[in-house]
Amino acid sequence: MPRYESPYDPSMMPKNLEHIVYEKKGHVAYVRINRPDVRNALHSYAYAELRSCWRDIGIDPNIYCGIVTGTGEAFCAGRDVKFLAQYQAQGKRTPHEDPTSPLFFWGGGGQPSDVSLDKPLICALNGFAVGVGLSLALQCQLRVMADDAWIGDTHTLVGRLGAPHKIYQALPPAIAAYLTLCNGRLNAQECLQYALVNKVVPKAQLMAAAEKLAEMICMGSPLATQAAVRLFRLAAEQPDALIAYARHLDQETAESEDGAEGPRAFKEKRKPVWKSR
Numbered sequence: 643m644p645r646y647e648s649p650y651d652p653s654m655m656p657k658n659l660e661h662i663v664y665e666k667k668g669h670v671a672y673v674r675i676n677r678p679d680v681r682n683a684l685h686s687y688a689y690a691e692l693r694s695c696w697r698d699i700g701i702d703p704n705i706y707c708g709i710v711t712g713t714g715e716a717f718c719a720g721r722d723v724k725f726l727a728q729y730q731a732q733g734k735r736t737p738h739e740d741p742t743s744p745l746f747f748w749g750g751g752g753q754p755s756d757v758s759l760d761k762p763l764i765c766a767l768n769g770f771a772v773g774v775g776l777s778l779a780l781q782c783q784l785r786v787m788a789d790d791a792w793i794g795d796t797h798t799l800v801g802r803l804g805a806p807h808k809i810y811q812a813l814p815p816a817i818a819a820y821l822t823l824c825n826g827r828l829n830a831q832e833c834l835q836y837a838l839v840n841k842v843v844p845k846a847q848l849m850a851a852a853e854k855l856a857e858m859i860c861m862g863s864p865l866a867t868q869a870a871v872r873l874f875r876l877a878a879e880q881p882d883a884l885i886a887y888a889r890h891l892d893q894e895t896a897e898s899e900d901g902a903e904g905p906r907a908f909k910e911k912r913k914p915v916w917k918s919r
Contacts, residue, residue, distance in 0.1 A: 650702050656695055657830065661688040661824070663713070664695045669674040670856045671699045678714035683722035684752055684774055686745050688736035691915070692752030696759045706867065707859045708722035709852045710782060711766035712775075717791065720773025723800050749889050754781050760868045760875070761829070762859055766852040767791045767830075768845060776821075777805050780812050783874060785838065786852050787830045788845040794827040801904025803895040806886050807880065813838065 645772055647855045652811045655665055663674040674680040684692070699708050712718055729736045730891050737745040750756045751774040754763060765782035772794040772894050779785060779793065797804035810818040817836055820826040851888075859867060907914035 649702075649834050652702075655698055655702070656691065659691045659694075661782075662691040662695060664698075666702075666705060669860045670853070671695070671702070671705045671708040673699075673708055673710045675710075675712040675718055677722075678712075678716075680722055680724070681716035681719035681769075681858050682712040682714070682775070683719040683725075685725040686739075686743075687720040688722075689738055689747065689752035690752060693750070694748075694754050695759045696752075696754045700757060700759050701760055703768065705761065705865075706763045706864050707764065707856050709764045709856055710778065711849070711851075711852070713766050714769070716769040716773025716775075717765075718773075718778060719770070720775050721802075722904065723905045723908045727909040728778045730902045730905055732773045740887060749892055751777060753778060757877075758875075760872045761865060762871050762891050764855050764859075767793075767839070768848055770794070770827075771802060772796045772827075774803075777808060780808065783871060784840055784855050785833075786841045786843060786848060786855065787833055787839040788828050788848050789842050790845065792827045792829045793821075793833060794825065795821040796825050798822070799904065799914075800900070800908050801895065801898070801900040801916070803888075803892045805892075806882060811878065815895040852894055873892060 661677050663676045665672050671693070675684070677683060677687070677688065698706050699727065726736055734740070735744040738747050738750060740746055747756065763782040763783065765779045765785040767785060767787040769778060769788065770792045771779045773796050776793050776795060795804060795809060806818070806822045809822055813821070814836060821828070828836070833839045834842050840855070841851055899917050903914050903916065
């Protein structure tokens with residue numbers, strides 16, 4: 643039987659990205675969300691670029707871990723709601739929610755889980771992280787946080803659902819409910835208190851703290867480290883029925899009248915008028 647090989651070629655590395663800065667130094671890959679004009683909010687095209695980075699980290703044997711951060715004052719302001727509102731105003735789905743689009747990936751907000759990444763990620767929270775930005779931070783195994791950063795969910799403020807089941811799994815139940823139901827926020831010290839981050843440092847020391855963790859990771863066996871991450875991921879797996887139902891509720895909520903009103907109100911800078919339908 644023939645044996646086929648697919649060796650990694652450095653030329654495969656994603657290049658000419660518009661919304662993400664991606665580079666490698668030694669055994670560490672750096673992923674930086676680079677949309678500071680919208681506080682690093684993500685849209686269909688940024689999701690696709692993030693997926694290309696996660697995939698490349700996964701297949702490059704010289705990369706042992708990654709560091710994820712953002713440009714400017716925010717880590718990630720969540721989904722680009724104005725981008726969403728523009729499509730909804732035309733009666734269209736955004737590309738990643740449109741089954742006829744090559745970018746279709748419902749519920750895939752550019753997350754490492756989209757490609758089942760087994761290499762460890764360190765989140766350097768340079769600023770606030772909400773919505774899909776919080777989901778991305780929670781998918782990283784290690785987190786360091788600037789002392790003036792904060793996290794929140796905020797999905798229900800724009801008539802969306804997000805991934806409350808994931809937040810409920812990662813946080814103490816009452817704290818998860820506070821973030822999701824009350825659209826509350828946690829500051830850096832509260833995140834440290836609830837063991838959501840490994841360390842809180844002044845912003846000027848953030849990348850050094852993240853790189854110190856990366857250096858520690860790179861001292862270990864890559865195979866053993868990746869096996870550990872794979873077990874972390876499997877241990878956190880939720881029942882297929884829950885995941886399927888969550889996706890159904892997410893789409894049902896997104897394509898309701900309130901799901902259109904939320905982004906429209908956000909774009910128009912007014913309070914939403916909810917109709918519960």
